[in-house]
Amino acid sequence: MKTRKAIFLDRDGTLILDKNYLSRVEDIEYFPDTMKALQLFQALGYELFIVTNQSGVGRGYFSLEAVYVIHRQFQNDMREQKLFPFKDFAICPHSPDDHCACRKPSGQMIKELILKYHISPEHSWMVGDKIIDAEAGKNAGIKSAIIRHADSKEFPHYKTLFEFAQTLKK
Template structure:
C-alpha cells in the first residue's frame, strides 16, 4: 500500500513546545479535511514523531500515547479513519539513537511491517529533517511551512494535498 508519513507537532497539530497534555492539542484549520482527502486518494496514514521531551524528562512515553489516543478519537469523531500506527523516538539528539529523524529507522520499520510501496509514499513535516528522513528512507520528502532549496516545499497541508495530487496522485 502507499502511505503518507506525517510529523505531529507543527504538521498535524500546532507545535505546543513539548506538548504532552491531550487538552492542549490544537489542530490546524485544514487538518481533518486534508487527512480525509488523503485517505480518499487511497493513502494509509502514519504518524512519525521525534519526542525528545522524554529524554529531557519533561514527560514520559505514556504521555505520547495519551496524545496519540486523543488524536485518534478526534479523527473518529470527525468520521475519519484513524492513523494506522504511530512511531516515535523518545531519545534526545545526544543519544545518537537509530530512530531520531532525520534517521530513517522509524519509517524503515513501518515500510517493512506494512509492505509500503516506497515509490508512491511521502514523509511530510514542518522541519527539514522530516523531508530528509523521507529521503533517507527512500521515499519522497516534503517540507511544510518553510522554503527549501533541497526539497519540495508547501505552505500547509492543503497545499501538500495539491502537491501530492499533481506529482503522485
Template sequence: MNGLSIQPMSKALFLDRDGTLIVDKVYLSDPEGVELFPGVREAIQRARSLGYRLFLFTNQSGIGRGYYTLEDALRVNARLDALLGGPQPVFDEVCIAPEAPDQPTVYRKPSPRFIVETIARYGFAPGDCTMVGDSAADIGAALAAGIRAAAVRTGKVDPSSLPIVTENQIPVFDTFAAWAASELGA
C-alpha cells in the same frame, strides 16, 4: 475477464505531528493543548478515501529529557485521533521517537529506520511513499529512506530556508492542507 480483480497498490503517507498536523506547543504533554491546523481533518479524510495508509512519525525528545512521559505523549496522540475523527485508529502505526538529541538514536528523525521498516513490513514501493513535515529532520528521514518528501511552513522555521530543502528541490507548501489540495485533489 477471468473474474479476478486487480487491487491497486497501497500508498503510504508518513506524517510529522508537531508543526505539521498540530500547532507546535513545544514539549506538549497536555492533550487539551492539541490544536489542529485548519484543513488537517479534511486532508486526512481525503488521503484515507484515496486508499493511503497513514503513519504518524514524531520526535518527542521531551520524553528523553524527562519533561513528560510516554503515557503523556500517547494521550496527546489519542486527542489528535479524536480531533481527526473518522474510523479509529486514524494511523496504521505510530512511531514516537523518545530520544533526546544527546542520546543514542534509534528512531529519532532524521533516522529513516521507522520508514524503512514500515516499507518492508507493508511491502510498499518507495516511490509510493511520501513524508510531509516541517523540519530538516523530517526531510532528512525521507531522503535517507529513498521516499518523496514535502515540507510545510507551519512549523518553527520556514523550510524554504533550509539547505536540505533547497539543495534537494523539496516542494514547500504553506500548510498540510495545501499539500493535500495539490497532491490529493482535496
C-alpha cells in the same frame, strides 16, 4: 498485488501547533486545514502514519505514557471526523545526547513501518515542517515535502498540508 501507499506525517508543527514539548491533551490544537488534508489523503487511498521525535521523554519532561494518551486522543478525533484512524505511530523518545538510531533525520522509523505494513516506497511521502523530516523521508527512500518552511532548495515545499494534499490529486 495491490499497491499500498502511505503518507508519513510529522506531528508537532505539521498536524498540530508546535507547543514546544506538548504533553497535555488539552493543549492539542490542530491547524485549520489538518482534517481536510487527512480526509483528502484517505480519499486518495493513502494509509496515514505519524513519525515523531519526542525528545521531551528522554529529557525527562514527560513520560512515554503521556505521548500515548495524546495519540489516543488523535484516534478519537479521527473517528469523530469520520476518518480512518492513523495506521500506526512511530516515536523516538530519545534525547539527541542518546545518539540513538531512530531520531529523525534518520530514516529508520519510516523504514520499519514500510516493512511492517508492506508499503510501496516509490508511491509514499514523508511530510513535515522541518528539513530533518524531509531528510528522514529521503533516508528511508521515499518522497518528501516540507510545509510552512520556506527555504529548502532540495525539497518541494507548500504553505499548508492541504495545499500539499491537493497536488496528489491527479
